[in-house]
Amino acid sequence: MNEQKRQASVLQLIGRKFLNGLSSFGGTVILLGSTIRWSWRALWQRRKRKGHSALATQIVRFGVRSLGIVCLVQAFLGIILALQMAPALSPWGQQDKIANIIGVAGFRMLGPIFTAVVLSGFAGASIAAELGSMVVAEEIEALEAHALNPIRFLVVPRVVATFAMLLALTVIADLMISLGGYLTSLVVLGPRVSAMYWQRMQDQLRLRDFVSGLVMAGVFGLLISLIACHQGLRVRGGAEGVGRATTNTVVYSIVGIIAAACVFTAIFYVFGF
Amino acid sequence: MASGQEHPVVRVMNLSKSFEDKSVLRDVSLEILPAETMVIMGGSGCGKSTLLRHMIGSLYPDSGHVELLGQNINDLAEEQLNELRLKFGILFQSGALFNSMTVGENVALPLREHTDLDEQTIQIMVKIKLEQVGLRESIDVMPAELSGGMKKRAGLARAIALDPEIMFYDEPSAGLDPVTTAEIDQLITDLAKKLGVTTVVVTHEMASAFRIADRMAILDQGHLVKVAPKAEFEALRSSAATGDQAMDTIRQFLRGESQGPLTARRSSTGYEDDILSVV
Numbered sequence: 001m002n003e004q005k006r007q008a009s010v011l012q013l014i015g016r017k018f019l020n021g022l023s024s025f026g027g028t029v030i031l032l033g034s035t036i037r038w039s040w041r042a043l044w045q046r047r048k049r050k051g052h053s054a055l056a057t058q059i060v061r062f063g064v065r066s067l068g069i070v071c072l073v074q075a076f077l078g079i080i081l082a083l084q085m086a087p088a089l090s091p092w093g094q095q096d097k098i099a100n101i102i103g104v105a106g107f108r109m110l111g112p113i114f115t116a117v118v119l120s121g122f123a124g125a126s127i128a129a130e131l132g133s134m135v136v137a138e139e140i141e142a143l144e145a146h147a148l149n150p151i152r153f154l155v156v157p158r159v160v161a162t163f164a165m166l167l168a169l170t171v172i173a174d175l176m177i178s179l180g181g182y183l184t185s186l187v188v189l190g191p192r193v194s195a196m197y198w199q200r201m202q203d204q205l206r207l208r209d210f211v212s213g214l215v216m217a218g219v220f221g222l223l224i225s226l227i228a229c230h231q232g233l234r235v236r237g238g239a240e241g242v243g244r245a246t247t248n249t250v251v252y253s254i255v256g257i258i259a260a261a262c263v264f265t266a267i268f269y270v271f272g273f
Numbered sequence: 274m275a276s277g278q279e280h281p282v283v284r285v286m287n288l289s290k291s292f293e294d295k296s297v298l299r300d301v302s303l304e305i306l307p308a309e310t311m312v313i314m315g316g317s318g319c320g321k322s323t324l325l326r327h328m329i330g331s332l333y334p335d336s337g338h339v340e341l342l343g344q345n346i347n348d349l350a351e352e353q354l355n356e357l358r359l360k361f362g363i364l365f366q367s368g369a370l371f372n373s374m375t376v377g378e379n380v381a382l383p384l385r386e387h388t389d390l391d392e393q394t395i396q397i398m399v400k401i402k403l404e405q406v407g408l409r410e411s412i413d414v415m416p417a418e419l420s421g422g423m424k425k426r427a428g429l430a431r432a433i434a435l436d437p438e439i440m441f442y443d444e445p446s447a448g449l450d451p452v453t454t455a456e457i458d459q460l461i462t463d464l465a466k467k468l469g470v471t472t473v474v475v476t477h478e479m480a481s482a483f484r485i486a487d488r489m490a491i492l493d494q495g496h497l498v499k500v501a502p503k504a505e506f507e508a509l510r511s512s513a514a515t516g517d518q519a520m521d522t523i524r525q526f527l528r529g530e531s532q533g534p535l536t537a538r539r540s541s542t543g544y545e546d547d548i549l550s551v552v
Contacts, residue, residue: 134372142369145329146383146431147355 038152058161062123074173078180099200106177107209116220120253124228128249131232132242159225166221282471288337299495310472312482315492361439362432368424370416377412383434402430422453442474
C-alpha cells in the first residue's frame with residue numbers, strides 16, 4: 001500500500017513538473033506574441049511611442065552596466081583558448097592556427113553564448129525580481145487599473161533593451177575574445193603566433209561566422225528577457241515567490257541558451273551556414 | 274435602497290467565485306447608486322477584497338456579472354474595458370505607487386498616458402491633485418521615502434488624477450494610526466460629497482466605516498448577509514442580542530467583541546477530534 005502511495009506521489013510529482021514546464025513554455029510563447037503585437041503598435045501609434053525613456057533606462061541598466069563584466073569574461077575566454085590550444089597544436093607545428101580557432105569559436109559560439117550567460121544574471125534575474133516585486137506590491141494591478149497594459153509598459157522596453165544590448169555586447173565580446181587571444185600570443189606564445197594573428201583571423205572568418213553569432217545572440221536576448229518577464233509576472237506568494245522566480249529565470253535561461261545554441265548550430269550545419 | 278429610480282452606477286449580479294476548491298463569493302448581488310458611499314465590511318478572508326477586484330475587472334467571475342455605469346464589464350474587450358477604467362479610480366491597500374517613479378511622476382502618469390495635455394498643464398494638474406491630499410511638498414520624493422499614510426495619500430492623488438466618476442478603496446485605513454485614518458476618511462468623504470463621486474470602500478475598521486458610509490454591506494463567508502443604510506447598522510450595534518443567529522453575528526462584528534457566534538463558529542472546528550486523531 002505504502003509502495004503504491006509512493007509510486008503515485010512520484011508520478012504526481014513528475015506530472016506536476018511536466019505541467020509546470022509546459023505552462024511556463026506556453027506562457028512564454030504567448031508573451032512573445034503579445035510583445036511583438038505591442039511593439040508593432042508602438043512603432044505606428046504616436047501615444048504608444050512615449051516609452052523611449054523607459055527603453056533608454058533599460059538599455060543603460062542591462063547594456064552599459066554589464067559591459068565591464070562582458071569584456072572581462074570574454075578576454076579571459078580568449079586567454080584560456082589560446083593557452084589550451086597551444087600545447088595541443090605545437091606537436092603538429094600548427095600553433096599559428098590559434099587565431100583561426102579563436103576566430104571561429106569566438107564569433108560563432110563563445111561570444112554570444114557567454115554574453116548571454118552574463119546577461120541572464122544581469123538582466124534576467126534583475127527583471128524577474130523587479131517585476132515579481134511589482135506584482136507583490138500590487139503595482140501591476142495598479143497599472144491595469146489605470147488602463148495601462150503591463151506588457152506594453154513593462155515587458156516591451158525590457159525585451160527590446162535586452163535584445164538590442166545582447167547584439168551590441170556580442171560584437172564587443174567578439175572583439176574582446178580575439179584581443180584576449182592576441183595578448184596571450186604576444187606575451188606568452190611568442191612572435192610565431194602573434195605576428196600573423198590578425199591576418200590569419202581575417203583569412204579564416206567569413207561574414208556568415210559573424211552573422212550566425214549575431215542571430216544566436218538575438219535569439220538568446222529574446223529568450224532571457226521573455227523568460228524573466230514571464231517568471232516575474234507570474235509571481236505568487238510574496239518574497240519567497242520573488243526568490244523562486246529569480247532562480248527559475250537564471251536556470252531556465254541558461255538551459256534555454258544552451259538548447260537554442262544546439263538547435264541553431266544543427267540548423268546552420270545542415271544548411272552549410 | 275434609496276429612491277429605486279436612479280440607475281445604479283455599480284451593479285453586482287449573482288456573483289460567485291471559487292479559487293481551486295474554496296468558494297470565496299456565493300451568489301452576491303449588490304447595487305450602488307450615484308454619489309453614494311457604500312462601505313463593504315467583513316472579517317479577514319470573507320471575500321470583500323475579491324468582490325472589489327471583480328468590480329474593477331481584475332478578476333473574472335465563475336458565474337454572475339458586474340455592471341459599471343450600465344456596461345457589463347465581463348463582456349467587454351480589453352480596449353473597451355480600458356476606456357471604462359478611465360472613469361474610475363482605485364486606492365489599493367498598499368497605495369501601489371510605482372516605486373521607480375517620484376510621487377509627482379506617479380500622479381502625472383495617467384495624465385501623460387491618457388490625455389493630450391501639454392507638460393506644463395500636467396505639472397499644474399499634478400500640483401493641484403497633490404495639494405488636495407496635502408502632499409504638494411513631496412512631489413519629488415520617491416515612494417520608498419514615504420510613510421504608510423503618505424503612500425496612501427499619494428495613491429489617492431494618482432487615483433483622482435483623471436477626475437473619476439467612481440472611486441474604489443481597498444482597506445484605506447489598514448495599518449494607519451487613528452489620526453492618519455481620520456485624515457484619509459476625511460479625504461474620502463470630501464471627494465464623495467464635494468465632487469459627487471460614487472464611492473465603494475472595503476474595510477474592516479468599524480470607526481472608519483461609520484464615519485464615511487451612506488450605506489453598508491456585510492459579507493460573511495462569501496455571502497452578503499445585510500445591506501442597509503448606516504443608521505440601521507448603528508441601531509443594530511447598540512441593540513441587545515436577540516438570539517437571531519444572523520443578526521447576532523453582525524452585531525458581534527460591529528462591536529468587535531471576542532465572544533459571540535463568530536468566535537463560536539471558529540472554536541467548533543473539531544479541535545478535540547483533530548488532537549485525538551494524532552494519538
